Amino acid sequence: xxxxxxxxxxxxxxxxxxxxxxxxxxxxxxxxxxxxxxxxxxxxxxxxxxxxxxxxxxxxxxxxxxxxxxxxxxxxxxxxxxxxxxxxxxxxxxxxxxxxxxxxxxxxxxxxxxxxxxxxxxxxxxxxxxxxxxxxxxxxxxxxxxxxxxxxxxxxxxxxxxxxxxxxxxxxxxxxxxxxxxxxxxxxxxxxxxxxxxxxxxxxxxxxxxxxxxxxxxxxxxxxxxxxxxxxxxxxxxxxxxxxxxxxxxxxxxxxxxxxxxxxxxxxxxxxxxxxxxxxxxxxxxxxxxxxxxxxxxxxxxxxxxxxxxxxxxxxxxxxxxxxxxxxxxxxxxxxxxxxxxxxxxxxxxxxxxxxxxxxxxxxxxxxxxxxxxxxxxxxxxxxxxxxxxxxxxxxxxxxxxxxxxxxxxxxxxxxxxxxxxxxxxxxxxxx
Amino acid sequence: xxxxxxxxxxxxxxxxxxxxxxxxxxxxxxxxxxxxxxxxxxxxxxxxxxxxxxxxxxxxxxxxxxxxxxxxxxxxxxxxxxxxxxxxxxxxxxxxxxxxxxxxxxxxxxxxxxxxxxxxxxxxxxxxxxxxxxxxxxxxxxxxxxxxxxxxxxxxxxxxxxxxxxxxxxxxxxxxxxxxxxxxxxxxxxxxxxxxxxxxxxxxxxxxxxxxxxxxxxxxxxxxxxxxxxxxxxxxxxxxxxxxxxxxxxxxxxxxxxxxxxxxxxxxxxxxxxxxxxxxxxxxxxxxxxxxxxxxxxxxxxxxxxxxxxxx
Ligand SMILES: [Zn+2]
Ligand SMILES: [Zn+2]
Numbered sequence: 153x154x155x156x157x158x159x160x161x162x163x164x165x166x167x168x169x170x171x172x173x174x175x176x177x178x179x180x181x182x183x184x185x186x187x188x189x190x191x192x193x194x195x196x197x198x199x200x201x202x203x204x205x206x207x208x209x210x211x212x213x214x215x216x217x218x219x220x221x222x223x224x225x226x227x228x229x230x231x232x233x234x235x236x237x238x239x240x241x242x243x244x245x246x247x248x249x250x251x252x253x254x255x256x257x258x259x260x261x262x263x264x265x266x267x268x269x270x271x272x273x274x275x276x277x278x279x280x281x282x283x284x285x286x287x288x289x290x291x292x293x294x295x296x297x298x299x300x301x302x303x304x305x306x307x308x309x310x311x312x313x314x315x316x317x318x319x320x321x322x323x324x325x326x327x328x329x330x331x332x333x334x335x336x337x338x339x340x341x342x343x344x345x346x347x348x349x350x351x352x353x354x355x356x357x358x359x360x361x362x363x364x365x366x367x368x369x370x371x372x373x374x375x376x377x378x379x380x381x382x383x384x385x386x387x388x389x390x391x392x393x394x395x396x397x398x399x400x401x402x403x404x405x406x407x408x409x410x411x412x413x414x415x416x417x418x419x420x421x422x423x424x425x426x427x428x429x430x431x432x433x434x435x436x437x438x439x440x441x442x443x444x445x446x447x448x449x450x451x452x453x454x455x456x457x458x459x460x461x462x463x464x465x466x467x468x469x470x471x472x473x474x475x476x477x478x479x480x481x482x483x484x485x486x487x488x489x490x491x492x493x494x495x496x497x498x499x500x501x502x503x504x505x506x507x508x509x510x511x512x513x514x515x516x517x518x519x520x521x522x523x524x525x526x527x528x529x530x531x532x533x534x535x536x537x538x539x540x541x542x543x544x545x546x547x548x549x550x551x552x553x554x555x556x557x558x559x560x561x562x563x564x565x566x567x568x569x570x571x572x573x574x575x576x577x578x579x580x581x582x583x584x
Numbered sequence: 585x586x587x588x589x590x591x592x593x594x595x596x597x598x599x600x601x602x603x604x605x606x607x608x609x610x611x612x613x614x615x616x617x618x619x620x621x622x623x624x625x626x627x628x629x630x631x632x633x634x635x636x637x638x639x640x641x642x643x644x645x646x647x648x649x650x651x652x653x654x655x656x657x658x659x660x661x662x663x664x665x666x667x668x669x670x671x672x673x674x675x676x677x678x679x680x681x682x683x684x685x686x687x688x689x690x691x692x693x694x695x696x697x698x699x700x701x702x703x704x705x706x707x708x709x710x711x712x713x714x715x716x717x718x719x720x721x722x723x724x725x726x727x728x729x730x731x732x733x734x735x736x737x738x739x740x741x742x743x744x745x746x747x748x749x750x751x752x753x754x755x756x757x758x759x760x761x762x763x764x765x766x767x768x769x770x771x772x773x774x775x776x777x778x779x780x781x782x783x784x785x786x787x788x789x790x791x792x793x794x795x796x797x798x799x800x801x802x803x804x805x806x807x808x809x810x811x812x813x814x815x816x817x818x819x820x821x822x823x824x825x826x827x828x829x830x831x832x833x834x835x836x837x838x839x840x841x842x843x844x845x846x847x848x849x850x851x852x853x854x855x856x857x858x859x860x861x862x863x864x865x866x867x868x869x870x871x872x873x874x875x876x877x878x879x880x881x882x883x884x885x886x887x888x889x890x891x892x893x894x895x896x
Contacts (some may be wrong), residue, residue, distance in 0.1 A: 347781035351596065353696035353718025353753060356780065423697030468673055469695035471716065 154178050155570060156191050160199030160531065162521055163206070165504035175204060178529040185523055187502050197572075199531055202564065205503045206521050207239025207528025208486055209456055211510040212304075212329075212383060212407060215241070215272070218259060219248025221417040224460040225269040226260065229480070232458070232547025233246035236480040237563025239528035240271035240277075242514060244304040245282065252288045254278035254296035257521035261297050263577065265567060269581060270566070271528070271572050273299040273516055278317045282306045287317045290324050299514040302329035304383060305430070309335060312369060318378035327379045327405075327513055330369045332390065333431065335504020337361035344432040354470060357432050359387040365388040369554045370397040373404050384407035385458050386431040388441030388505040395450040405513050406445075407453035410479055410486035411553065413442050419553055425466045425473035426553040429459070446494050452509045454502075456483045460549020478549040484532060486554070492534070499534070531565035538562055538577070546579045589779045589886050591703045594719030595760035603728065603761055609881035609889075610729050610874070617877055627656035630887055633686040634713070635677070637693040642848060643713050643722075646660060647690050650879035667872035678702040679808075682849060686813045687887055691715070709886040717751045722882065723847055724757030726875040728765070730867055731802055733874070734843050744796040744838070746794075747806030747855055748777045750817075754847045755806060759785050772796035773828065776817045793828045800838040804845045805830050808855045821854050831857045835865065843867045 155177040161170040162185065171346045174189035175182060180557065215229040224232075226243075231250050235242045243260065247250030257274045264272035276293035280286045281493040282303040290301060301321055307330065308314040309341060312328075338357045343349050344354020366382055370393060373380040385406045395402045410428060416436050419427045427433060459476025466473050487506065491497045497505070507530075511519030540557045542550035566574035573581050587602045595603065616624055619697050632651040634644055644660060651658035661681065674693070681689055692713040699712035699719075714720040728738070734743055743762050747756045749771045762769050763786045770788040771778070772795065783789050783818065790796045797803060808824060818824050835844065844856075844866045850860050861868060 345780055347784045350779035350782050351756070351785065353716050353756060358780075423700055464673070467675060468699060469693070469696045471699045 153190055153489040153568070153572065155197060155572070156189060156194040157197045157199050157204055157525070157529070157531070160202045160280055161501045162204050163500055164521060165206070165500045165508040166520060168498070168500045170203070170444065170499060175521065175529070177567070177570045178239055180527055182521065182523055182525050182527050185521065193250070195259070197531070197565065199553045201533070201535065203461060203499060203534060204521070205530045205532060206507045206519050207235050207468060207568065208484070208530045209240045209455050209485070209510040210238045210505045210520060211242040211453060211459065211514055213241045213243050213480065214246065214259045214460065214476070215243040215460040216460060217263060218256070221491065223462060226263040226272060227454065227580045228546070229458070229460070230264065230269040230272060230540045231579045232478070232480040234269040234568070235546040235577065235580050236482070237484045237532065237574070238270055239424030239530060239566060240273060240516070240518060240570045242273040242275050242299060244302060245275055246276040246305045248497060250277050250282050251275070252280050252282065252432065253449055254289070254292045255292055257296040257298050267580065270568050273514060275299060276301045277384060278303040278308055278328065279313060284308045284310055284313060285525035287313065287320055290320055290326055294324055294326055298514055300327040300329050300381070302331065302383065304329065304331040307331045307333050307365060307571045308384040311372070315372050315376060316371065318372050322376055322378035326549040327381050329383050330365070331383045332365035332369060333360050333380035334364045337364065341418050342428060344417040344437060346417060346494055348420060352423070354420070357433065359389055359438070362387050362431055363389040363393060366393045370394070370402055370404055374402045379403040382410065384409050384431055384455070385445070386412045386434050386442065387453060388438050391422050391441050391445040398450065404451040406450070407455040408446065408451050409455060409457045410443050410483050410490070411477060413446065414486055414490050415437060415553060423470045424553060425468065425470055426551045428470060428473050428475055430475040431476050436516070443496050445489070446505070452505060453484070453513065454487060454505045455510065456480055458474040460547060461551050463491070463550065466551050477551050478545070478547060480547060481545050482552060482554050482559065484563045485538065485561060488532070488534060489559045493560060521571055525568070529566055529567040532561060534561045534562045536560070536564060586888060586890065588591050589884060591694050592721055592882055595704055595709065595721045595724055595757045595764070596719065598721070600764045602723070603765065606878065606881050606885060607729050607732055609854070610758065610877040612676055613880035613884070614877040616880070617873060618721045622653050623655060623859040624653065624890065625655045626884060627651070627654040627887060630656045630687045631685050632656045632658045632690065632883060633681050634658065634660045634690040635681060636660070636713070637744060638861045639642065640692055640714070643692060644708065646875045647713065649876050650883055653868055653876070654880055654883060656754070656883065660883055674701060675705045677868060678706050682706040682708050688756045688883055711882060711886070714753055717753050718735055719757045720753040722875070722879055723754050724761045726878040727758055727804060727845055729874045729878050730845065730871050731843070733870070735801055738762065741767040741802065742800045743767050743769050743802040743804065745769065745771045745804045745806065746793055746796060746830060747773050747872070748808055748812060749773045749782065749806070750777045750779045751809065751812065752806050758804060763787070770796035770800070774818050777812070781844065793834060794837055797834055797837040800842050802843055802845065803830065803838055805856045807849065808851060811850070825854050829855060829857060832859060833892055835860055839846050845871060848872070
């Protein structure tokens with residue numbers, strides 16, 4: 153099977169430039185990248201005016217399987233990924249059972265092989281049951297296919313346990329992904345603590361709750377030499393802590409979600425539970441700091457923290473609703489609308505944060521277009537316009553705070569291992 | 585002229601003119617309460633349903649009486665009764681109540697925003713009778729009605745709200761209402777019971793109660809929930825009382841004719857001493873009567889009644 157992508161602009165994040173060239177894909181591998189290629193028996197993809205990017209990788213999603221299949225499954229979550237322009241996702245271990253042992257990792261990989269539309273990289277738990285007490289059999293997890301470890305959602309509270317986890321993970325070359333939240337400072341909080349929480353009468357989650365743990369984990373990373381990746385950074389103080397740590401040479405990286413660079417706690421007005429997310433939507437000053445962090449390279453990755461829930465689960469009182477929103481199908485549009493169109497990031501910088509950097513941090517293939525590489529390719533039309541319609545989402549979760557929002561710059565084709573899985577905003581295959 | 589909104593969800597978004605309309609109408613309603621036969625046929629054939637997810641005999645009784653004095657049919661559903669149970673969602677319950685023919689739905693709920701969620705999902709009028717620590721507009725309206733009875737006007741009036749501001753929906757609603765009508769509001773309480781950035785609501789924030797009391801025309805003392813001490817938000821009731829309790833000496837810092845208010849029920853000897861609560865400065869009992877009048881006014885206006893000017 154041959155595929156010829158003609159007339160597009162190739163995005164090469166490593167070189168910071170766009171070059172016009174055609175791409176030939178044969179048997180799932182890129183075999184040529186030159187201008188004016190022609191191939192008689194290839195399926196031709198016209199990409200004039202479009203951006204041909206290395207396949208996008210979302211290193212933070214919740215696929216909910218096993219255990220919460222009513223919210224999302226590996227089949228539906230990877231379809232959402234395909235529609236969102238992602239050729240691979242890394243899934244968090246807070247499933248039921250928790251992905252704290254090799255059989256669960258293997259189960260996820262088997263399901264992904266059987267039913268997945270895009271590649272799936274499982275992330276293992278840091279502690280058994282994510283209970284924060286005993287570290288997991290990380291060598292076994294890694295051997296089974298885990299690409300990193302994290303207790304996302306239930307952060308390791310005990311600093312001694314976290315230190316041992318980092319020592320051990322470091323020995324195995326595994327990155328520790330830390331959801332930074334000191335639960336003792338958050339208590340019953342459901343939104344950012346500040347003027348808005350005061351007015352709305354909702355218990356607040358102070359910025360310090362995130363920053364205290366970012367500081368702790370940076371210090372522990374420095375002491376242990378472990379590579380630490382801060383998940384969904386959201387406050388100005390946390391960005392500054394990472395910036396300073398990087399200057400000192402600490403092996404720390406971090407990610408931000410599209411909702412954290414787009415929305416503020418003002419969005420909670422009206423008690424729309426689709427704005428309830430952890431970490432919470434912060435202030436305008438935090439959004440500005442996060443954008444600065446993206447621009448100056450402090451923030452390495454854009455990841456969605458895709459967290460599907462059912463309508464019934466979300467259609468309740470704000471305080472009772474679960475945290476989380478879906479992000480896979482709006483991420484690229486938000487990156488282009490909020491960051492690229494506004495000049496905060498160049499196209500290669502944006503693609504680096506959506507592809508090259510997550511591949512590097514998790515040590516997985518991809519992140520660049522080159523002859524001999526597997527053909528994971530995302531084609532983005534920077535001029536395409538769309539109004540977000542949750543009804544058109546391929547994933548089960550419709551819990552987005554962006555319904556009705558106009559986006560400019562959208563993925564129009566997703567190619568995984570040389571196979572077109574999304575074309576013109578529609579998922580074209582489903583292995584279910 | 586009626587009200588701009590068909591609901592009363594809070595005072596943050598209620599225009600000053602609507603607040604004045606309600607207070608004016610409440611004046612006329614109070615005349616009805618003073619009569620021997622406290623019943624007018626105004627709301628005959630209308631149904632008021634109270635949906636209470638939190639116990640509050642006072643507020644519920646006040647709404648029940650308000651409805652009865654206006655000849656409305658009033659029905660109460662409480663969290664213990666079968667129709668309001670865990671498992672059925674708030675929205676489903678509210679829709680069911682509406683389907684039974686409610687014209688006005690009065691809701692009390694422990695979660696902030698509950699009244700707004702209900703209002704977004706039903707066609708009848710919704711009155712927020714307290715939602716979490718967000719708002720309690722009818723309490724603030726009755727407080728304001730009482731203040732106006734004694735002080736005449738709000739502009740330039742100095743009001744002090746004392747106590748657990750963090751967990752107080754009464755404080756929030758009072759702040760919105762009073763500042764809209766030109767009063768100067770100070771809040772005072774321990775630092776651990778002051779909500780973040782509350783000064784942006786347009787109030788002066790004090791941790792020393794004396795500062796808030798100085799020159800005050802109105803002293804509104806909030807109930808201190810005993811469970812807050814158990815959550816270790818302040819060290820002891822003894823110390824709270826020593827630092828914030830309203831006694832005769834502290835009240836001396838306020839204006840000579842200052843009135844003392846309390847939303848009730850009182851913890852005598854904790855946030856307020858008996859001799860102040862029972863003194864001539866206390867208008868706490870008047871607040872209770874005014875609560876019925878204000879709720880009558882709201883039921884009347886929300887069901888399409890025209891504003892009534894107070895006779896005097
Ligand atoms: Zn997380
Ligand atoms: Zn997450």
